[in-house]
Amino acid sequence: MALRTAEVTSGEVQTVVAARRLRHARRVFIGVGRPSTAAILARMVHNPELVLVYESGTIGAKPFHIPLSIGDGELAETADAIVSVPEMFNYWIGPGRIDVAFLGAAQIDRYANLNSTVIGEYPHPKTRLPGAGGAPEIASSCGEVVVIAPHSKRTFVEKLDFVSTVGHGHGPGCREHLGFRGAGPTAVITDLGVLEPHPESKQLVLTCVHEGVEVEKVRDETGWELEVVSDLQVTEPPTGEELAALRELVSR
């Protein structure tokens, strides 16, 4: 099936790239929205053995439809195991039994720290966001974290209004100092490209742009002086198989 890139939306590219990231993962922790779509797509196209874990306590869920909430009935009905919330955090997430966690955020900084709590001052916020939920302990304990976020200056900021979730903290050695177990954020997948922490500085650098995206555009939409790696990659466009599977999934 021939599909021209022009027909593909940036959101579809973002989902396809996130799904590819799960090619070799064994167990992934996901919330609703694009992360969930990407993980179900990964099971369909790349990795049928992938174990989906939702915060609601459903381990090994095999949803046919994209769930609206993390606790939809279909997740419970198809799960290998259903556990309580204390068990989910204390026996499954805390000990690092999950390889990859997908997280989102309203704001992200150059060290991939996340804000999902407030815009403005905490006691008198301009905008009250939902809050941290499970993210702080997910990010400190899971094998690695992949952040999925829309690329704009509103989201990619110089300084967070509130640190809800620690990514790489203040830089090298910070996670180790705090006693965190996992590797922390290893990629930020946006609708423009992919940012990854520099191995030494831990600052996010642009390693990949989606097809047709100018580097200048990515810089413009980033709230700090974004560095670009010398061997910048271009995302391999979604294949016919990936796109057909994604669209079929969304239409269910």
Place this chain on the structure above:
Amino acid sequence: MADLVSLREGVAELVSDGDSVALEGFTHLIPFAAGHEVLRQGRRELELIRMTPDVLYDQMIGMGAARRLVFSYGGNPGVGSLHRFRDAIEHGWPRPLELEEHSHAGMANRYAAGAADLPFAVMRGYLGTDLVAYTTVAPITCPFTGEQLVAVPALRPDVAIVHAQEADRQGNVQLWGIPGVQKEAVLGAHRSLITVERIVDELEPRPGGIVIPGWVIDAVAEAPGGSRPSYSLGITDRDNDFYREWDRVSRERETFLEWMSRHVLSEEVAWH
């Protein structure tokens, strides 16, 4: 042995103005009917406790029943903002709302400590976040290894209210599907009310079913459909359209109040 009561009697007996009340249910089995009865009885000045204050707490906060909220995630899952929760925090409408905010892991551990009647729980978490400055956590050192950990205080609500699929006539309750923190909330609370879809002669064991013996429950009330628009696995389905629709209903104060008056406060919709 729990008393089998009507929902009206159960709420009147167990919930008073100023109480700390945990209505739990993690996306599943949310006790909507009981929360609505609390509103109809006009309870005020409540400290509302819940990991995920979703649509039910949006309604209770919007009606001004709460002075304080203890929580870890305040969103309409998969849809977006809780507009009444935001209005209370951003603009103090209909009254200011005091917050105590935690992470999910923190809240879950607080409930577990409450159920165990321990003063606090020990966990890894919170470190490096700005939440530490605004909430009740404290560093603690492991006496055996020296590891730096965090302590969170036990949750001991005055009242826990949860919903389950069924109970027998002795008030033994069985729930299955996503169990959330309901068992911990009931065991940690000083009083408890459980609403159920149906009362049966004998509980039939279910895969993954959790049975809460009637002798740790104060009252059980039959409330068929009592978790709608949430759901009771195997009996009712989650009304995802309602959750989407709530975004429109709750956005403006006027449409919200009108909706509440028609669908919750009116005597015609009240339970017996």
